[in-house]
Amino acid sequence: MGSVLPYSDVDSTLRAMAGRAEGFGYLAIGGLNGPLYSVTTLSDDGPGSLREGCRRKEPLWIVFAVSGTIHLSSYLSVSSYKTVDGRGQRIKLTGKGLRLKECEHIIICNLEFEGGRGHDVDGIQIKPNSRHIWIDRCSLRDYDDGLIDITRQSTDITVSRCYFAQHDKTMLIGADPxxxxxxxxxxxIHHCFFDGTRQRQPRVRFGKVHLYNNYTRNWGIYAVCASVESQIYSQCNIYEAGTKKKTFEFYTEKAADKEEHKSGFIISEGDMFLNGAQPCSPIEYKEESMFHPSEYYPTWTMETAADSFREILQLCTGWQSISRPVDHIQ
Structure with missing residues (x-):
């Protein structure tokens, strides 16, 4: 019996991804209603560059006519209604990362992010006030700050089938108290592979986060952290410990408008714990003020956490060598 994986048909045509994310990012349509924009140069800026396409105000479905490394000298800001679609090529972004600032309806697919340098440099930085975002099949490693950070009232976001490696503070959700x-x-966050990243897979403040069918192994401090008022629903994930066995961490902080210090809540349901990884203790299963994903979206593609699933996630996460689908909208 093969695995039941999500998105079996999103590569059938170029724009079949639009509006197809599972989870909180399900409304993201990217550049569905705009023309194709073809990136024809690996230059950081100028005609035919990725930066030129991302800054344009109109909807665009951005594809690549070249493969190689784009060295970003500054954050690359993505404006609303854009798809940055790396299918069919192998594009690596380095130096800096993408910034999704006060934008909506963004799809980022099949790119590599590696070697971001500088203070506060994230692979993908989502802040402030951005929404309806889907990040799919990206490989991210070795940035000076986060790989994906989601803060400052940015919401309705799905991160799927991504590969995270060689990193310390992997994913921060919620800026500070x-x-x-x-x-x-x-x-x-679903069907992602956190491969030896040290911490923050993710770390959450305030927000609601649904984790399902992810594989997290060999973390350095903890796997998942719930801080002030956060609600994390961890469902059918695989947590495989290395030397550090603490799967779930709870940090207590004081929200600016409250008197008492609080941590967050984690519900662990159907998770698999390997190599001595510690499951939640019963006291951590607090139902009070805990959301359930079905309140927000009716279905998601999930299967039981099993050993065989680890092999699948190692193959199907991150950048994929796939051809670019045909675009039926010319």
Missing amino acids: SHVGDRCIRVT
């Missing part, structure tokens, strides 16, 4: 507006944050 003073940003109480981050209570609106909603993120789904």
Whole structure:
């Protein structure tokens, strides 16, 4: 019996991805209603560059006519209604990362992010006030700050089939205890592979996060952290410990508009714990103020956590050598 994986038909045509994310990012349509924009140069800026396409105001479905490395000298800002679609080529972004700032309806697919340098440099930085975002099949490693950070009231985001490696502070959701507006944050992370990243797979403040069918192994401090008022629903994930066995961490912080210090909540349901990884203790299964994903989206493609599933996630996460689908909208 083969695995039941999501998105079996999103590569049938170029724009079949639009509106097809599972989870909180399900509304993201990217550049569905815009023309194709072809990246024809690996230059950081100028005609035919990725930066030129991303800054344009109109909807665009951005594809690549070249493969190789684009060295970003500064953050590359992506404006609303854009798909950055790396299928059919192998594009690596380095130096800096993508910034999704006050934008909506973004799809980022099949890219590599490696070697981002500088203070506060993330692979993909989503802040502030951005929404309806889907990040799919990206490989991210070795940045000076985060690989994907979601903060400052950015919400309705799905991260799927991504590969994370060679990194310390992997994914931060919720900026700090003073940003109480981050209570609106909603993120789904599924079918991702966190391969030896040290911490923050993810770390969450305030927001609601649904984790399902991810594989996290050999972390350095903890796997998942619930801090102030966060709600994390961990469902059918595989947690395989290395030397550090603590799967779930709870950090206590004080929200700026509250008197008492609080941590967050984690519900672990159907998770698999390997090599001595510690499951949640019963006291951590607090039902109070805990969301259930079905309140927000009716279905998601999930299977039981099993040994065989680890092999599948190692193959189907991150950048994929696949051809670019045909575009039926010319």
